[in-house]
Each structure stands twice: as structure tokens, then as C-alpha cells.
Amino acid sequence: MIQVKIFGTTPPCARCKEMERRAQKAAAGYPDRVEVAKFDALSEEGDRYGVMLTPTVVINDRVVAAGKLLSEEEIAKYIAKELEAAS
Amino acid sequence: MKLRMEVFSGDPPCPGCTAILALADEYARKYKGKLEVIKLVGQEAVPKFEEYKLSCVPAVVINEKIRIEGICPSRTTLDNALREGGL
Numbered sequence: 519m520i521q522v523k524i525f526g527t528t529p530p531c532a533r534c535k536e537m538e539r540r541a542q543k544a545a546a547g548y549p550d551r552v553e554v555a556k557f558d559a560l561s562e563e564g565d566r567y568g569v570m571l572t573p574t575v576v577i578n579d580r581v582v583a584a585g586k587l588l589s590e591e592e593i594a595k596y597i598a599k600e601l602e603a604a605s
Numbered sequence: 606m607k608l609r610m611e612v613f614s615g616d617p618p619c620p621g622c623t624a625i626l627a628l629a630d631e632y633a634r635k636y637k638g639k640l641e642v643i644k645l646v647g648q649e650a651v652p653k654f655e656e657y658k659l660s661c662v663p664a665v666v667i668n669e670k671i672r673i674e675g676i677c678p679s680r681t682t683l684d685n686a687l688r689e690g691g692l
Contacts, residue, residue, distance in 0.1 A: 526615075527615025527616060527617055527618070527619060527622070527647075527662070528615060528616060528647055528648055528650075528651065529613060529615055529647075529650055529651060529654045529659065529661070529662045530615065530660075530661050530662065531615050531619045531621065531622065531661055531662050531663070531675075532661045532675045532676075533619065534615075534619075534661075535660070535661050559617055560616060560617060560647070572615075572617065572619060
């Protein structure tokens with residue numbers, strides 16, 4: 519299972535919400551193979567990845583974007599790459 | 606009667622939230638005695654954020670009515686919102 523973690527502010531800002539929405543849409547292309555979870559940037563989980571900017575995207579424990587809104591296609595590419603590496 | 610302005614910000618604050626918090630301080634000074642400014646940031650903002658059914662920050666609620674959401678307003682927009690609120 520590929521894990522996509524979105525780190526954002528609490529309460530969420532428009533960019534963090536949009537990032538999560540795009541990640542969910544990208545994950546929908548890979549049913550039952552990708553899990554998207556949203557986390558507070560100021561959490562233990564956020565500390566684990568050294569989150570300094572929001573939104574931050576972590577895919578399978580690797581920070582792929584920080585402070586930048588990725589497109590749905592970009593997220594899908596990262597997911598595809600991870601799936602390829604796993605197979 | 607004092608007008609009540611609740612200003613919502615995420616934590617960590619994105620640029621929009623940083624700007625709206627500064628604006629809140631400015632307006633608290635500008636309308637001292639006429640306007641009660643309450644800043645709600647991060648986790649402490651969540652109960653009210655949910656009560657008002659807000660969807661993202663930054664946001665401004667004047668006398669329990671959502672006036673601005675998802676953007677830091679210009680001074681003109683905020684002045685108009687306060688005027689509509691009865692200031």
C-alpha cells in the first residue's frame with residue numbers, strides 16, 4: 519500500500535484543502551493501492567518529517583513537496599513511480 | 606453595543622493568515638471601544654470553526670455571521686464588512 523501523507527495547517531487553509539483534494543483524486547486512479555491521510559503540520563508525525571512549510575506531501579516516507587501545491591498529475595506520477603519500485 | 610469580530614487563522618499560519626492577524630491587531634486599535642476583536646488560532650480555533658461550519662482559513666466572522674473566508678481581505682473589504690455588520 520502506497521501511503522500519501524498531506525501535512526497542513528489547523529484549521530485548514532485553502533491551499534492545504536486543495537492539496538488533499540488533489541491527492542484524493544490522484545489516489546482514486548489506483549483503487550485499494552494508495553492511502554491518503556491528512557496530518558497537522560504541528561504534530562508528532564509532522565516533526566518526524568521536519569515539516570516546515572505547508573502543504574507538505576510525503577509519499578512512502580519521502581518528502582516530495584513542501585510549501586508547493588502539486589498538480590493531480592504530478593502526484594499521480596509520484597504514486598506510479600512508487601508502485602513501479604514496489605513491483 | 607460593541608461589535609464582535611472573530612478572526613480565524615491556521616497554525617502554522619500561511620501568508621494569508623499572518624496578514625489577517627496583523628489586520629486584526631490594527632483594527633482592534635483603530636476601533637478601540639467599538640469593536641471586540643477575538644483571534645482564534647490553530648487548535649483553539651477548531652470548536653468555533655466547526656460551529657460556524659467554516660471550511661478554510663483565514664476567515665472573519667462578524668457578530669456570528671461569516672463575512673470573509675479563504676482570503677485575507679483588503680482594508681476596504683473589511684471596512685465594508687464591518688459597516689454591514691453595524692459599525
